[in-house]
Amino acid sequence: MMLRLTALLLLSLQLQAAAPPFPQRVQQVINAFAHPANPAPLSYSNIAAKLKLHEDPAECSRRLQELLAEGPTGDMFWMFPVTAIAYLDQGQLSEPARQAMRQSLKTYMPYRGDTENHWLLYYTCLYLMAQQWPDLTGDQWFTGKSSQENMREAAGWIESWVRLTTTRGQGEYDSPHYMGVYLLPMSYLAEWARDPAMKQRASMMLDYLIADYAAESLDGVYVGAHSRVYDNGAVEKWNNVSSDFAWLWFGQGYPLPSPSSFLLFYTLASAYEPPAILQQIATDRSRPYTHYERKRTRNRWRFYDDLHGPVYKTTYMRREYAVSSDQGGTLQPIQEHSWDVTWHVDDPRGVQNTLYSLHPYSSLQELQTYFTFPPDQGVAEVVSSKKSYDSPDKFVGGSAYEQIFQDQDSVIVLYDIPPGTRFPHINGFFSRDLAEVREDPSGWIFARGGDALIACRPLQPYAWRPIEGGGRRLFSPHLRNGMVVQVAARSEFKDMDAFRQAILALPLEFKLDPVPTVRFRSLRGRDLQCTYGRPPAINGAALDYSKWPLFGGPFLEAAVDSEELLLKHRTSRLKLDFRALTRK
Amino acid sequence: MFLMKWMLPLAMLPCALAAQYTLYTCMVTSKGYVVGAKLPPSGIFRKAPAGPWQHAGYNHPFVSALDFDPRNPSVLYVAAGNGLIQATDKGEHWKILTGSDVTELMDVSVDPNAPADIYFSHTRGIRVSHDGGTTWSDASAGLHHKYTMALRVDRQHKGVLLAGNEEGIFRSEDGGRSWKLAGAAGYQALHLEQSPHDPCRWLASTQGGGLFVSSDCGVTFESNGSLAVGRNLSDIAFDPAAPNRLAVAGWGLGVMLSEDNGKTWQSRNTGLPTTNVWSVAFDPATPGRLYAGVHEEALYVSQNYGRSWTKDGLEGSRVFRMRFVPEVRK
Numbered sequence: 079m080m081l082r083l084t085a086l087l088l089l090s091l092q093l094q095a096a097a098p099p100f101p102q103r104v105q106q107v108i109n110a111f112a113h114p115a116n117p118a119p120l121s122y123s124n125i126a127a128k129l130k131l132h133e134d135p136a137e138c139s140r141r142l143q144e145l146l147a148e149g150p151t152g153d154m155f156w157m158f159p160v161t162a163i164a165y166l167d168q169g170q171l172s173e174p175a176r177q178a179m180r181q182s183l184k185t186y187m188p189y190r191g192d193t194e195n196h197w198l199l200y201y202t203c204l205y206l207m208a209q210q211w212p213d214l215t216g217d218q219w220f221t222g223k224s225s226q227e228n229m230r231e232a233a234g235w236i237e238s239w240v241r242l243t244t245t246r247g248q249g250e251y252d253s254p255h256y257m258g259v260y261l262l263p264m265s266y267l268a269e270w271a272r273d274p275a276m277k278q279r280a281s282m283m284l285d286y287l288i289a290d291y292a293a294e295s296l297d298g299v300y301v302g303a304h305s306r307v308y309d310n311g312a313v314e315k316w317n318n319v320s321s322d323f324a325w326l327w328f329g330q331g332y333p334l335p336s337p338s339s340f341l342l343f344y345t346l347a348s349a350y351e352p353p354a355i356l357q358q359i360a361t362d363r364s365r366p367y368t369h370y371e372r373k374r375t376r377n378r379w380r381f382y383d384d385l386h387g388p389v390y391k392t393t394y395m396r397r398e399y400a401v402s403s404d405q406g407g408t409l410q411p412i413q414e415h416s417w418d419v420t421w422h423v424d425d426p427r428g429v430q431n432t433l434y435s436l437h438p439y440s441s442l443q444e445l446q447t448y449f450t451f452p453p454d455q456g457v458a459e460v461v462s463s464k465k466s467y468d469s470p471d472k473f474v475g476g477s478a479y480e481q482i483f484q485d486q487d488s489v490i491v492l493y494d495i496p497p498g499t500r501f502p503h504i505n506g507f508f509s510r511d512l513a514e515v516r517e518d519p520s521g522w523i524f525a526r527g528g529d530a531l532i533a534c535r536p537l538q539p540y541a542w543r544p545i546e547g548g549g550r551r552l553f554s555p556h557l558r559n560g561m562v563v564q565v566a567a568r569s570e571f572k573d574m575d576a577f578r579q580a581i582l583a584l585p586l587e588f589k590l591d592p593v594p595t596v597r598f599r600s601l602r603g604r605d606l607q608c609t610y611g612r613p614p615a616i617n618g619a620a621l622d623y624s625k626w627p628l629f630g631g632p633f634l635e636a637a638v639d640s641e642e643l644l645l646k647h648r649t650s651r652l653k654l655d656f657r658a659l660t661r662k
Numbered sequence: 663m664f665l666m667k668w669m670l671p672l673a674m675l676p677c678a679l680a681a682q683y684t685l686y687t688c689m690v691t692s693k694g695y696v697v698g699a700k701l702p703p704s705g706i707f708r709k710a711p712a713g714p715w716q717h718a719g720y721n722h723p724f725v726s727a728l729d730f731d732p733r734n735p736s737v738l739y740v741a742a743g744n745g746l747i748q749a750t751d752k753g754e755h756w757k758i759l760t761g762s763d764v765t766e767l768m769d770v771s772v773d774p775n776a777p778a779d780i781y782f783s784h785t786r787g788i789r790v791s792h793d794g795g796t797t798w799s800d801a802s803a804g805l806h807h808k809y810t811m812a813l814r815v816d817r818q819h820k821g822v823l824l825a826g827n828e829e830g831i832f833r834s835e836d837g838g839r840s841w842k843l844a845g846a847a848g849y850q851a852l853h854l855e856q857s858p859h860d861p862c863r864w865l866a867s868t869q870g871g872g873l874f875v876s877s878d879c880g881v882t883f884e885s886n887g888s889l890a891v892g893r894n895l896s897d898i899a900f901d902p903a904a905p906n907r908l909a910v911a912g913w914g915l916g917v918m919l920s921e922d923n924g925k926t927w928q929s930r931n932t933g934l935p936t937t938n939v940w941s942v943a944f945d946p947a948t949p950g951r952l953y954a955g956v957h958e959e960a961l962y963v964s965q966n967y968g969r970s971w972t973k974d975g976l977e978g979s980r981v982f983r984m985r986f987v988p989e990v991r992k
Contacts, residue, residue: 234762454894454914
């Protein structure tokens, strides 16, 4: 155990040491897998990395046959390493090993899954395997379809996914973990697809996905809101796959102690290096900006008329901190993260540099909206892998009873929880890494996170509950509830007391009946109004969600349904046109 | 042609006691399984009369239901996660008949009066093929909400369908081009069955609403009383040997049996390890034999209509559906 920890530490130090140039970063990742520190038998990842380096082909062949003989497992998560191995082979593998790989596509039927990332992996791998073995008949494939039929079906779905993403937004959007699962298939197709259109589409989608991330990266940390995030990654923002990619692409921040397999397979395929404009977008925080995105919900099988609903995201970004939100509601099941404040720290590893609140919602209705679970097993089935889903103490998840309104670095969060709801309270995450926390007699809570000054006004009485591992949970057991949050940079005020005085001077009116309503003059001089269940208003004008862009802000620009994305930085421009498949 | 002459009525009327049947189960071995781990043998298991259980075809975690071609019962149609699967040679050889436009299929029904007409339900409605699965079209255009868990073709009338979706039970007389609400409004219908004795008698189980019954060929359904109201009934079985004998299965309810066509019910759970039961089926070849799929325990069998039970394999499984398919005589 100690040996493994030491190895991981050394690897981590090696990976983060002063961010060498991109090609070297790529090489470091591949080396880490090609030359594993521990003597365990080679995994698919190790074999793929070795083949990339043209090392030990005999051992790779032997071990590949052994792994395949043990029986594939993992569905589309088995398909992606095997697909990479098939393309990295390039004459290195023995014929029996190659035959075993081909045979496994007949004897093993991977489940296509029920999630956007599953399907993208499945169809990308099916496409590339069919391309690799183009003349197989249906009886040689697990699908029962010929190579050509498989390829047509896969290409059709991949193209439809690109179209949907570039018109209505990604469904599994902005996930600091699952972003890797989207980058990987695009990296594969950009490198290995032989159809020039598919290759170009995938290559442009890499720009698109990287841009989507870059505008919401604070020194390599992916700021909220997210469609899906795990419990640890929600509170320790660095602890996500996104950190691996920030380091690889931009040399920013710190990679994870053990690089994710998504990172490895990205580098084994195209190892695409983003163009300079993306580097600039990811790193230029010289001026504060507000960035808008429209995404879509996961497929809603039941209870709704439309398969997807819109997600409206707002992110305010500046050097010291970011504030980000969606509009609230159950936009994604289980792992939604709806709003937060994230502050910059020089070294975010192990730091819980965030603050947010949520209603710990858990319901069969939510699960049956998005999944095909039978009624009695839905919650138990989710809890078997997402342990916190049905916990009253959880810090991840959207709620049907939450509405969020953000303007720049002000946030109003309202809750109207019906009586009888499971877990009738709200949780606020107050990190162990906050400094200068003080509960003011006015009802405001003041705190400092790094160089961000945070004012937070719970609308109902609350109590503090300890969090395992440090920090405090604000627990407020009131059904009509809410929170007003205003953030500012430390540099804007002489000290915390000056910030406090400025906040106390801001007009704030609220009432909780018949539904929560807040009127607040923000630190930026805007009159913000929000009533639960109604569109919010800025300076008296109701927010018109129908005008929300697919991307909007100083760096990215795209209209809904456009199939285009304009990247901007100062005088530089790069336009991705997915209809014409051009990048200009 | 000869085969078809005798096979069709056999398929339509499973009370032909002299016939031999193979029991097929749609199941997943989920006990102890966590996402990402190796999936224990799952998908379709079959058992010939007096034979052992055999895993048929691929290991697959999502197999909801199956039906068979009445012209050749060794050809199965399987509602699965990856699509509608044609499984030939008693389930051994699979071919996915659908593409990327459907996912997570929930039920399947072949029209016995037009065996090339195959219907299945999925997360976004109902689809039909009129050419044995080569091409597909939508058959749920008239339904408001699409999520359809239950689907049956009326065995007496070509193109007459019953479907259970999240808004109740619906009936179509034109192969799914138009639909009318038949009952259980507001309830998610979970399962539908047509009596083998009286083709105008139908039963439907629901999520929370109990059992619904139709005695006018599925045109209207009415509540069958308080049985399982507030619970979820996942399966219904008619005894092919006795017109008044029915069984239902449910979560927390176990197996309930009626000897008077659903007027009164008796619990038949003595000997079952839990009352969380997914499925129930009468053996059409052996009067008195009843099977129950008990959640993550095993498949249980009774030789006395559920008065006592013994374990019959498939340990750790969830058996969602059982189907007795007539043996092909050569």
